[in-house]
Amino acid sequence: MEMRGITKRFPGVMALDEVDFELEKGEVHVILGENGAGKSTLIKMLSGAYQPDEGEILLDDEPVSISSATVAQELGISTIYQEFNLVPQLTTAENIFLGRQPRRFGLVNRRKMGEEARRILERMKVRVDANALVSNLGIPQRQMVEIAKALSLDARILVMDEPTASLSGQEVERLFEIIRGLKEEEVSMIFISHHLEEVAEIGDRVTVLRDGKVVDRVPASTNRSEFVRMMVGRPIEDQFPRQQPETGEVLLEVNNLSQKGILEDASFQVRAGEVVGMAGIVGAGRTELARAIFGVDPVDSGEVWVEGRRMKLGNPREAKRRGMGFVTEDRQGQGIVPPLSVEENLSLASLGLNTSVGLVNRREQRKRARKMIEDLNIRTPSPEQEIRYLSGGNQQKVVIGKWLLANSRVLIMDEPTRGIDVGAKVEIYELMNELTKNGAGILMISSDLPEVLGMSDRILVMSEGRITGELSVDGATQENVMELATQGSEAAVE
Ligand SMILES: Nc1ncnc2c1ncn2[C@@H]1O[C@H](COP(=O)(O)OP(=O)(O)OP(=O)(O)O)[C@@H](O)[C@H]1O
Ligand SMILES: [Mg+2]
Structure with a gap:
């Protein structure tokens, strides 16, 4: 051909x-x-x-x-x-x-x-x-x-x-x-x-x-x-530019979250300043855990605490109000609103949110959206372009940018760099550095092992709905992550 x-x-x-x-x-x-x-x-x-x-x-x-x-x-x-x-x-x-x-x-x-x-x-x-x-x-x-x-x-x-x-x-x-x-x-x-x-x-x-x-x-x-x-068009020196700031108080605490056949007794914490990586094979239950924490899916039992206060489960709006953000892996289904513009999509998560400077007004909103387009190098002929006409990776950048603009203190990112090019990945990692430096905590679910090893401060591994281990980033290798990831599992797509 x-x-x-x-x-x-x-x-x-x-x-x-x-x-x-x-x-x-x-x-x-x-x-x-x-x-x-x-x-x-x-x-x-x-x-x-x-x-x-x-x-x-x-x-x-x-x-x-x-x-x-x-x-x-x-x-x-x-x-x-x-x-x-x-x-x-x-x-x-x-x-x-x-x-x-x-x-x-x-x-x-x-x-x-x-x-x-x-x-x-x-x-x-x-x-x-x-x-x-x-x-x-x-x-x-x-x-x-x-x-x-x-x-x-x-x-x-x-x-x-x-x-x-x-x-x-x-x-x-x-x-x-x-x-x-x-x-x-x-x-x-x-x-x-x-x-x-x-x-x-x-x-x-x-x-x-x-x-x-x-x-x-x-x-x-x-x-x-x-x-x-x-x-x-230029070389990239440092593929994973993680700078770990000092860690602070516990921002997110998950205790014994269970959902029959899906999650079993999941418990862990994320502190201010931390990027906690979550590895596992497809079907391990990582997305399900994230959805349960954010309240999209119901749970049978367990607790979620945000900044020292127990959170009502099963209510994403409450999660958002409490300062949680959720970059979903399913950008087509949940991440974007296709007929709205790039700018409007970027503003969706932060509209009406109270920030330290009071209610964000429209003008300010637009300014911030435009800056995000620049920061993430989102390829669009204009901020008013309908998002559905953007390339796949550029749509993904908008989904991430939207939550970055919402100033979430606890950010759950599910496969944040899926479909993102090598240059833009580094931009996103830099923004993760900036967020954690400013006191946010990030739970990063990723199937990209080099990314998990390169950007996390601590690594949790899931298999068959359970957290099978925790590794410090210094001790972690692809091999011992994979070992935990396949524990008690036949490693199949189910
Ligand atoms: N139907 C369309 N209407 C308007 N612009 C479009 C349309 N389809 C693609 N584009 C534009 O054409 C350019 C190329 O897009 P394309 O989807 O081919 O990129 P890509 O290389 O596949 O990127 P990615 O890695 O993000 O998938 C982009 O600027 C995109 O916004
Ligand atoms: Mg493409």
Whole structure:
């Protein structure tokens, strides 16, 4: 497959500027670039979601016009999108075969569909119930369903836009095994990721994009700092700039939080000035714990104390009033309000909040939102742009910025840097430093082990709904974190 001189403009944005790209048979071609560089826009030309303004696409040296998703499918191109395309009200199996269910006498053959779905999930060695409603699945499981859906098409070209963003170590390895298998069958793949360590492991060649232009095309064995320089335009000296301030009083105390089948006796504390990391494999119950603390989900028993006062559970508004903030992992579902502007989304968590300077007025609010756009380098043509038009990583930055603006004293961050580029990650870490220096405490849930080790002052590890251990950051290694993370567990996606 070859793309020649692809140009794509959106109002106020030159998303792609004469991009050339090629894909050989059986190759894994990685696309790297900062948030907003144009990666997703480029691959959407292949899936039929967008048409190029200029340029052409050739398959087997023949120009093709990929005018719709159906055409893409007929040409043997299958895409795993960055933003999920699942229908929550349908089951896993129904989603995998959406729009092309196996039929018999004009009726959907449900039994056959279920069997087929199970076969694919088994091949992926993933434990997701084919009959489960997608609305009941967690984000990583949904990612696996997306992958299953793409695989079920038996495509010649498989396009994956950040497929590993919401997976942890073992699931990533499983996906890589699948990719290696497909390579042997001469399937060609495009792979987009912000995890640079994955590039050398799975890629053959790399095309780097910056501001909609190709910077260079290099072998996947190119070293990391060189990739960073090409993407960001400057070297990054310190990937994890954690400066631990002195710790103060206990801000958050969680005692024996339990919820049948989900959480068992979770107890821990977060002090002022601390970043407490929380590691674990997918399905360990970390997000569930965060949701229980913030009051989104109910609990059977247990207590949460904030700044020495017991908090009523099951009431997120109360949690917010008490100075808690929650950066959710599900930015599409809970993090953003798509039709509102970037500026409005940034202001959502702090509207009407009492701060030390009194009620924040609108003018002040706008000023602060604009400063956050600058601080986090949020790529948007203007603060008034509807957030849904921003690239995935830039939407994520807004979700984080919104809570940073709310001046939360206790901040729970669930996978804060998922989908965020290498440069912006460091900006977020710097802001975490600033917050903790000013007396906030942060609970950082992360599946990115180097991040947990690099940015936490203490590390809690969860497995199967329990906190299985606590490590000081000096004593912690990837190995002993993983050991605690897989304790009493079969380490499977459930
Ligand atoms: N439908 C749209 N309308 C307006 N602007 C858009 C639209 N889609 C993309 N853009 C803009 O085009 C640029 C490229 O976006 P794209 O989604 O391709 O980035 P990306 O490289 O995939 O970034 P990320 O790593 O954050 O996913 C961004 O500035 C984005 O805001
Ligand atoms: Mg993208």
